[in-house]
Amino acid sequence: MQQTIIDLMNKLDLKGAIESFRILNNDPAYLDKTPCSIVLKSLLEAEINHRDKRRQEALLKTSRLPLHVTISDWNFNDERDSNEFRSKVASMLTLNFIEMGQNLNVLGGSGTGKTFFMSLIGCLACSHGKTVVFYNTNELINSIKLSRGSASYYTKIKTLSGKTVLMLDDFCLFEYDEEEQAILFDILNARFGKKTTIIGSQKSMVGWRETLGETALSESIIERAGRNNFTLVMPGVSRRANLD
Structure with missing residues (x-):
């Protein structure tokens, strides 16, 4: 039996x-x-x-997340020990902003832990059944650039727009030409106000404007990347130096 x-x-x-x-x-x-x-x-x-x-x-x-980490892997060192920073991190770890379709910008210098924190949020989201995908911004643009204007291009944009969380690391690290900016706009616009986009960048919004230039297209990109969002600034200098 x-x-x-x-x-x-x-x-x-x-x-x-x-x-x-x-x-x-x-x-x-x-x-x-x-x-x-x-x-x-x-x-x-x-x-x-x-x-x-x-x-x-x-x-x-x-998910393409570069790191698979848990909350126990996160630590608050002296530079991260302010009540304000702890409060912001605790708020982000609830994932409430994802439930509300709001965005998150993680800003800070190279090696301060932006990618680590984005990976932590991504792993938590996956554990809650959310679809997550992580990209280096420049690599994502280049991967769909050749298909722009074709049915395949719009299918890729639609696929990206359907992910609960899209993560764009190294945002505005490089300059983008007009076509690349148009692609970035299409990606952000398809998700704006609907799904969560998490941006990791070494630059503030002022730096984005310097990189993108002052055009109507660049302003539209900055508006969609900088509105309806929370901002977490990672304090301190590169943590990689401590690992050498």
Whole structure:
């Protein structure tokens, strides 16, 4: 009978429930004296947990996040020990801004932990079943530049717009020509006010304007990248120097 039950669960692809059932079978006395409803509830909960874990793993795999980290990997050193900074980080880690479709700009010098913090937010979002994708801004623009104007281009923009969280690292690190700015605008505009975009940059909005120039297109980019958002400034100097 037990093998028949396992075979039936296999046909339904209930891998989590199968593992739980095998564990319960190690204690036949428990099964004999436990009501069927409790056993069934236990098996169903095991299956839900298994599917949640499998989905989280799949989301992490497709996220392109450079680091897979948890809250325990984050630390507040002397430079990060102000109440204001702690409060902002705590607020971001609730992911409420993602639920509201708001944006986040993570600013700071090279090596101050911007990418680490973005990865932490991304991992947390994946653990909550959110679709996340991480890109170096310049690499993303170049990857879709050749298809601009074609059906493939608009399909790629639509795919990006559908992600719960889009992360653009090294934003405005390089100058962008008019076509590249148009692509950046299309990406940001498709998501603005709907889904969360997290930008990592060594420059403030003033620096963005210097990099992009003062044109109508650049102003539209800055407006979409700088509005409806929270800003977290990473304090201190490069932490990489401490690792050498």
